[in-house]
Amino acid sequence: MAASAPVMTDAQAAAQVTAPSYEASPENWQADHTTPTATQLASFYANPFDFSSGPPASDFSAVDGAYQGSTDQIIQWAAAKWGMPDLYLRAEVNAETGGDQGVFGDKQYSQSACQSPYWNGWIVNFEGVGGCVTSYGITQVKVTSYNAYPYVRTSTAFNLDFRAAVWASCVAGDWANYFAGQPAPQPGYPTYAASTYQQRVDGCMGSWYSGSWYDSGAISYIATVQGYETTKPWLTGAAITAPLNGATVSGTIGVTLQLNTTDPDQCYACLYFNGVDEGCNGQSTQYSVDTTATAGGIDGQSTLRVQTFDCNNNLHLTNGVTVKVNN
DSSP: OOOOOOSSOHHHHHTTOOOOSSOSOGGGHHHHTOOOOTTTTHHHHHOOBSSTTOOOGGGGTTOOOOOOSOHHHHHHHHHHHHTOOHHHHHHHHHHHTTTOTTOEEEEEOSTGGGEETTEEOOBTTGGGTOBEEEEETTTTEETTTBSOTTHHHHOHHHHHHHHHHHHHHHHTTTTHHHHHTSOOOSTTOOOTTTOOHHHHHHHHHHHHHHSSSSOHHHHHHHHHHHHHHHHOGGGSOEEEEESOTTOEEOSEEEEEEEEOTTOTTOOEEEEEETTEEEEEOTTOOEEEEEGGGSOOOBTTEEEEEEEEEOTTSOEEEEEEEEEEEOO
């Protein structure tokens, strides 16, 4: 089968974008307006992956992140460009990060797990023991697998452009060699080679999470994303209004949350500082965080995040801000 290609040019995809009624992730502003150049992306174009038997590098020659706008507009643009249902991409964004480009995850604590031929993320004093984070941005691109750092972190459009291209390449059939060497899928699910278009639409969603074709992790992830398609949590609000995104803070700080108290699926809220739980407090809008007693951030940046849950303890919404701690 021929290598996949974008369905639309950057300009054609931009013409499909509509203006959202609000910006759900104001902390993304800088990343939403950052576009890497072709020169900066030369290494990525030459070797997009750090694993064997992947799709051809040419599948990603059109990935450029060449769009600026609100977070939702960028989601629309990337989905249109690669023929991905924008509702599906929005749902995955919410499953991964709640729409926050500044999220980092998948912590590792060995030097070998923090390096690849194209990336070295080892931080000697990471959380006092040495380590790194390996997944970045709004769709949590794993930089030990993909040669896409730092732009998957610094550019929302590049992150989403790349993620949609991976999905499109998979749906087109270009991952046959990669999946052929893996264990059989769970009973009742097809192999990659024997799958229909719709089975690939979902299977290529699940493999982003697990790296495998319809294994248990992939199946669970597909169900999670489809659940967000139904509930559409991005249509309601949960945000940190103080401190402001980009602010410098010191010592013990007050954090103010703006919650949609009329949302029937929102039962209680929890606050996290660099992934550390600062407590859950019903519909309270005020928290106090001691920044000196909590794990440090990455490259001098720290993340405050609010998550809301339904009364069955299921994640409902997430949002956050990035600040610099001056202690």
